[in-house]
Amino acid sequence: MSTDLHVHGLGHIGPPHTIERLWPYVEAAQKQGLRELGFAEHDEYLYGLDFKVFEELRRLSPIEIKRGLEVSFRPDRCDLETVASRPWDYLIASVHDIGAWGFDSPGGEAFYADWDMDELYSVYFELVARAASSGFFQIIGHLDLIKLYGHRPRRPVVELAEPALRVVARAGVAVEVNTAGLYKLVGEIYPSVELLERCFELNIPVTVSSDAHSPEEVGRSREKAIRLLKRIGYTKLVTFRERRREVIALE
Ligand SMILES: [Zn+2]
Ligand SMILES: [Zn+2]
Structure with missing residues (x-):
């Protein structure tokens, strides 16, 4: 079933x-042939979200x-x-800091110069581990966001x-395959092929998402993500309903 579980209806602007x-996103999703659309606003806008x-x-x-909600961990x-x-x-759960x-915020690239890349990647992934083990999250957002400007570890x-x-x-948390990285300096999907292959070996379930911040971005490059997953060996995706995981077809 075609899904996109990481869409920002309020973009970087916020409420109301x-x-x-939100409606233009629904229309865009329908046009893309999606059967399910998951809103996941930045949690800084939580105060303005109306469940009605x-x-x-x-x-x-x-x-x-x-x-859904994208929580900065x-x-x-x-x-x-x-x-x-x-x-x-x-x-x-997304590690942005x-x-x-705030390494992915405007101007954030400058501070990479202060770090040894192996150490930075280790510190970053330690935060990912802490988010996963906290018990609050169903999905890890953009698993290797730290690569966004193209800095690589040794x-x-x-x-x-x-x-x-x-x-x-171990925590049973899913990893999202997020196509927004294709449009950043790094120019590749989050996570990288090597990481996704390891996720597959470890039986980590996956979702697919665009991280759209405007209706035109809904479902973008989805077919690339699906092709990549199939090549690696994945045959299923997951989605969530009231925080319970459901297995769906990879399409
Ligand atoms: Zn994010
Ligand atoms: Zn996002």
Whole structure:
């Protein structure tokens, strides 16, 4: 079943959260032939999300609508319980910060010069592991976002990510195959082929997403993600309903 579980209906602008704002995404998804669309706004906009809008959208939409949230994971956050207490279908954990450094924010690239890449990748994946083991999340967002400007570690990335991947596998958390990386400097899907191959060996389930911030981006390069997954050996995707995992066809 064709899904896109990581879409930002409010972009980087934020509330108001209205049917008028979200509807073009539903239309775009339908045009792309998707059967399911999952909104996952940035959690900084949580204050403005209206669950009645999700209910209304579900009533109006010809395709399935899911209620997700992309949560910026920081180990010092103490509000995860409150965030998780709303009626989500799933929560996506995304590491966007190393300490006070928002590495994917505008200007974030400058600070890579301060780091040894192997160490940076290790620190990044340790945060991914902590997010996975926290018990709050169903999906790890853009698993290797740290590569977004094209900085590569010296050691094989699979070695650096291995401890985190084992934690993800043990926790039963899914990894998203996120096509937004194709449109960043790095120019490749998150996660890389090597990491996805290791995910497959570890039986880690996967979702597919565009990380769209505008309706035109919904479902973009989805066929590339599907081809990649099939080549690696995946035959199924997963989706979530009220945080319970459901297995669906890879298409
Ligand atoms: Zn993100
Ligand atoms: Zn996102």
